Amino acid sequence: MEFKVRAYRFNPEIDDKPYYKEYAVQDFPGMTVLNALMKIKSEIDGTLSFRRSCRSAICGSCAMKINGISKLACKTQVNPEITKFGIINVEPLANMPVVRDLIVEQESFFDKIKEVRPYLLGQRDDEEHYKFHALKEGEKIIQPVYYKSEFQNLTGNNDTPNCILCECCYSECGGVVGNKNYLGPAALAKLYRYSEDPRDNDRNGSRLVNGSKPDGMWDCVHCQACEEFCPKGISPVKGIVKMHEKAIKNSINFSSGAKHIISIAKSIGETGRLDEVKVAFDTGGITGLINDLPMAFGAGLKGKIPPHQA
Amino acid sequence: MLKHDVVIVGAGLAGLRACVELRKKGIDAIIVSKVYPTRSHSGAAQGGVNAAFDENDSWESHFFDTVKGSDYLGDQDAIEILTSEAPANILELQRMGVVFNRNDLGGIAQRPFGGQSFPRSCYYADAVGHMMLHGLFDNVLKYKTKILYEYFVTSLVVDNGHVSGVVAYDIKNGKFEGIAAKAVLFATGGYGQVYSSNTNALINTGDGMAVSIKAGVPLMDMEFVQFHPTTLKSTGILVTEGARGEGAYLLNSLGVRFMSKYAPKAMELAPRDVVARAEQTEINEGRGVDGAILLDVRHLGKERIMERLPQIMQLSIDFEGVNPIYEPIPIRPGMHYSMGGIKTDNNGRTVIQGYYSAGESACVSVHGANRLGGNSLLDTVVFGRRAGVDIAEYLKDAAFTKFDESLIKRDEEIFEKLKKSNGKERHGLLKAELQEEMRANVGVFREEKAMKKAVKKIEELKERAKNIGVDDKSKLFNTDIVEAFEFSNILLIAEVIANGAILRKESRGAHYRNDYPERDDENWLKHTLATLDAQGNIKFDFSEVTITKFKPQPRTY
Numbered sequence: 090m091e092f093k094v095r096a097y098r099f100n101p102e103i104d105d106k107p108y109y110k111e112y113a114v115q116d117f118p119g120m121t122v123l124n125a126l127m128k129i130k131s132e133i134d135g136t137l138s139f140r141r142s143c144r145s146a147i148c149g150s151c152a153m154k155i156n157g158i159s160k161l162a163c164k165t166q167v168n169p170e171i172t173k174f175g176i177i178n179v180e181p182l183a184n185m186p187v188v189r190d191l192i193v194e195q196e197s198f199f200d201k202i203k204e205v206r207p208y209l210l211g212q213r214d215d216e217e218h219y220k221f222h223a224l225k226e227g228e229k230i231i232q233p234v235y236y237k238s239e240f241q242n243l244t245g246n247n248d249t250p251n252c253i254l255c256e257c258c259y260s261e262c263g264g265v266v267g268n269k270n271y272l273g274p275a276a277l278a279k280l281y282r283y284s285e286d287p288r289d290n291d292r293n294g295s296r297l298v299n300g301s302k303p304d305g306m307w308d309c310v311h312c313q314a315c316e317e318f319c320p321k322g323i324s325p326v327k328g329i330v331k332m333h334e335k336a337i338k339n340s341i342n343f344s345s346g347a348k349h350i351i352s353i354a355k356s357i358g359e360t361g362r363l364d365e366v367k368v369a370f371d372t373g374g375i376t377g378l379i380n381d382l383p384m385a386f387g388a389g390l391k392g393k394i395p396p397h398q399a
Numbered sequence: 400m401l402k403h404d405v406v407i408v409g410a411g412l413a414g415l416r417a418c419v420e421l422r423k424k425g426i427d428a429i430i431v432s433k434v435y436p437t438r439s440h441s442g443a444a445q446g447g448v449n450a451a452f453d454e455n456d457s458w459e460s461h462f463f464d465t466v467k468g469s470d471y472l473g474d475q476d477a478i479e480i481l482t483s484e485a486p487a488n489i490l491e492l493q494r495m496g497v498v499f500n501r502n503d504l505g506g507i508a509q510r511p512f513g514g515q516s517f518p519r520s521c522y523y524a525d526a527v528g529h530m531m532l533h534g535l536f537d538n539v540l541k542y543k544t545k546i547l548y549e550y551f552v553t554s555l556v557v558d559n560g561h562v563s564g565v566v567a568y569d570i571k572n573g574k575f576e577g578i579a580a581k582a583v584l585f586a587t588g589g590y591g592q593v594y595s596s597n598t599n600a601l602i603n604t605g606d607g608m609a610v611s612i613k614a615g616v617p618l619m620d621m622e623f624v625q626f627h628p629t630t631l632k633s634t635g636i637l638v639t640e641g642a643r644g645e646g647a648y649l650l651n652s653l654g655v656r657f658m659s660k661y662a663p664k665a666m667e668l669a670p671r672d673v674v675a676r677a678e679q680t681e682i683n684e685g686r687g688v689d690g691a692i693l694l695d696v697r698h699l700g701k702e703r704i705m706e707r708l709p710q711i712m713q714l715s716i717d718f719e720g721v722n723p724i725y726e727p728i729p730i731r732p733g734m735h736y737s738m739g740g741i742k743t744d745n746n747g748r749t750v751i752q753g754y755y756s757a758g759e760s761a762c763v764s765v766h767g768a769n770r771l772g773g774n775s776l777l778d779t780v781v782f783g784r785r786a787g788v789d790i791a792e793y794l795k796d797a798a799f800t801k802f803d804e805s806l807i808k809r810d811e812e813i814f815e816k817l818k819k820s821n822g823k824e825r826h827g828l829l830k831a832e833l834q835e836e837m838r839a840n841v842g843v844f845r846e847e848k849a850m851k852k853a854v855k856k857i858e859e860l861k862e863r864a865k866n867i868g869v870d871d872k873s874k875l876f877n878t879d880i881v882e883a884f885e886f887s888n889i890l891l892i893a894e895v896i897a898n899g900a901i902l903r904k905e906s907r908g909a910h911y912r913n914d915y916p917e918r919d920d921e922n923w924l925k926h927t928l929a930t931l932d933a934q935g936n937i938k939f940d941f942s943e944v945t946i947t948k949f950k951p952q953p954r955t956y
């Protein structure tokens with residue numbers, strides 16, 4: 090079968106504005122969109138530009154919009170797309186500036202990952218016993234003990250450590266549409282991943298305080314896009330909601346963060362997106378406070394507008 | 400011109416591990432990588448990383464298994480380091496934040512792997528490389544490391560036997576940049592793209608090895624190329640050995656577990672070279688299924704498959720259209736790993752002062768003629784760490800040496816010339832021809848006649864490569880020109896592999912010759928060292944294999 094690929098083209102060095110170019114490609118069984126793009130590049134038009142590396146959905150390089158949806162080109166089969174749309178439309182991801190063709194500028198995405206301090210803060214005290222050393226003859230190493238249950242939110246198939254930083258969620262995120270400074274689902278999934286780690290020694294809860302700063306986890310508009318479009322089956326928003334709950338539960342312990350959280354919570358109350366959060370408020374034992382907040386459900390959710398801008 | 404004490408080229412596991420070691424000491428080390436670090440191929444590693452933890456296991460047994468697995472070509476002093484430092488390295492990763500699956504006692508869970516006499520492969524479902532790569536990268540961020548990503552390194556700059564830095568092409572804006580350094584580490588990974596049907600990322604083009612041999616650094620044991628027994632039939636995408644570790648069967652068209660014929664004791668868990676040859680023999684003798692063999696995990700049951708092999712299940716569905724819960728997976732041997740590489744000592748040092756290599760780009764050699772599954776990830780962290788430690792020492796009395804800036808100009812001109820050429824050859828198509836030639840004639844089974852044909856083909860491709868034209872003349876993110884340059888690298892690596900394979904007249908580990916089917920310790924228990932002469936022709940030399948504890952014995956499984 091011959092099919093058409095319609096590619097977004099833009100090279101600011103030579104083009105005034107973006108345009109689309111069509112290529113006819115011959116398919117083979119099991120062909121992926123990445124295969125098709127590579128075929129075009131090597132046989133027809135070497136100027137067509139895109140990122141790729143692993144071709145097995147693990148490196149996160151090849152995310153792009155395929156027939157309107159942010160996906161991994163290497164994981165998307167040509168056939169079903171053609172059946173559904175009659176063509177393969179490829180465009181760069183959204184929410185990031187285009188560098189050229191299907192390549193977007195990722196600096197801000199990665200900066201946000203850095204912002205959540207994606208590493209263990211401190212160590213469990215007994216870790217000091219396990220200092221690095223080569224074993225001598227007959228010597229056996231002693232391991233620290235961590236039970237399965239301690240890692241239960243980190244070792245499942247769809248748990249956040251499986252994130253490949255592909256930016257699909259970020260490209261579809263309603264929160265980022267409304268506020269380009271919003272940390273976004275991937276960074277927050279990372280924050281969640283470390284906040285769930287039994288080895289993390291975040292004694293004063295600084296992670297959640299940090300994550301609660303403006304443009305942080307309270308700017309999620311709960312549009313669920315991240316869960317829907319993640320090629321790894323991860324749900325960043327579930328983690329975000331859990332962090333909301335945790336933050337509220339612990340709010341009394343936050344010295345500087347507490348006020349902030351409460352004020353943001355208030356604004357959420359005003360814009361109405363409290364469904365999940367409300368539960369947490371209740372269990373958090375600060376229901377008194379909640380009662381003072383005016384409630385108006387629904388509005389912001391549809392418009393994908395982050396709370397404090399609604 | 401940029402200037403840093405240490406330049407680490409490559410942001411896979413080896414590069415990142417070395418980087419963490421240096422950065423935590425506050426050393427001015429930067430990372431240069433042609434892709435963003437998390438896009439590196441290490442992330443694709445699925446199965447596991449070996450270390451003896453169990454009280455009934457021992458690092459000495461891991462030591463012996465590795466020596467035997469290497470078909471006695473691995474250097475035993477290096478293998479002793481690899482295996483005795485393994486457990487501490489894994490714990491150190493764990494301390495840095497890497498998550499491993501747990502056993503019921505609260506220790507790290509371990510699964511069996513080919514050629515290992517004990518279940519000692521630590522894992523994170525079937526995505527251990529991903530977990531390690533992201534865990535280490537997070538630590539590189541923790542130490543606020545400068546990362547030059549989407550920079551393509553084209554040359555190593557050497558002054559009088561001392562390293563002076565590298566030349567790199569900034570893919571984002573098309574500018575060449577000199578980066579001066581007191582020490583340079585290449586952790587540039589393997590060369591999977593030399594072969595068609597390989598498990599490697601498209602970026603694995605052996606750049607670091609090509610750049611090194613051009614700079615006068617010998618490449619060691621390049622004829623040893625690992626073919627993995629279980630790669631998806633249509634795409635070459637890997638199905639981890641962990642699948643067999645979990646109990647998968649290999650079946651031929653008669654539904655027979657044919658490994659009983661080739662490795663009656665180890666069966667499916669014999670080392671990769673043995674299994675790959677067994678499969679190819681079954682296929683060649685007409686007991687394949689459409690040119691493939693079947694990998695059957697159905698008897699493990701849905702639950703176990705979903706818990707332990709989720710990625711394999713998804714890959715089989717996405718890339719082969721087969722759900723392994725209900726159907727066996729069609730697989731065949733595919734190029735997987737480069738045992739050879741830049742010759743280094745046990746601390747990553749090369750013949751050039753201040754120039755180091757670690758990981759798959761290096762040859763220490765711990766894998767010898769055949770790498771065991773789960774030993775490569777281990778190699779990257781053990782020797783990445785050691786290189787970091789050694790560089791920190793080296794810096795104490797190292798200085799910047801003279802950086803020959805004309806090399807920047809030289810590389811710039813190569814690119815400019817490529818851009819101006821209106822040659823009619825397309826590098827993408829030449830690459831496909833080369834890959835197919837290497838698969839067919841310097842593959843699982845080798846013989847002189849076919850390999851000589853391959854060498855001829857390489858000569859022809861070298862001629863035709865002079866006529867390569869690139870479509871893309873832009874400065875901005877020009878991947879066309881990068882691919883053209885990568886092609887020249889794989890062409891050079893292919894030439895080294897093919898010539899080395901012709902030279903080695905014996906069968907050892909992954910190098911199997913129909914015309915010399917026996918191992919020949921008398922003449923060939925030695926490493927090959929490839930260099931280039933002034934005309935660019937490949938020359939070979941040899942070096943001793945270090946044997947400490949284990950005298951070579953026949954290798955049966």
Ligand SMILES: Cc1cc2nc3c(=O)[nH]c(=O)nc-3n(C[C@H](O)[C@H](O)[C@H](O)COP(=O)(O)OP(=O)(O)OC[C@H]3O[C@@H](n4cnc5c(N)ncnc54)[C@H](O)[C@@H]3O)c2cc1C
Nearest residue numbers: 409410411412413433441446447552588758759773775776
């Ligand atoms: C599919 C697959 C599964 C595997 N599974 C296992 C397993 O289960 N257990 C195991 O032990 N081993 C496994 N391996 C092997 C192991 O993953 C690799 O050998 C190892 O990860 C290599 O790591 P590295 O750091 O040496 O190189 P890589 O991770 O390949 O990194 C190379 C780096 O060098 C950079 N680079 C290369 N060239 C240039 C250049 N010219 N300029 C700038 N930068 C450059 C790249 O950008 C990249 O960052 C597997 C391999 C594959 C292919």
Ligand code: SF4
Nearest residue numbers: 264309310312313315
């Ligand atoms: S649910 Fe929140 S994080 Fe996820 S896409 Fe929507 S706004 Fe973004």
Ligand code: SF4
Nearest residue numbers: 252253255256258319
């Ligand atoms: S959460 Fe999913 S979609 Fe988002 S970056 Fe990670 S893997 Fe990609």
Ligand code: FES
Nearest residue numbers: 143144149151163
């Ligand atoms: S190429 Fe790696 S995710 Fe698609």
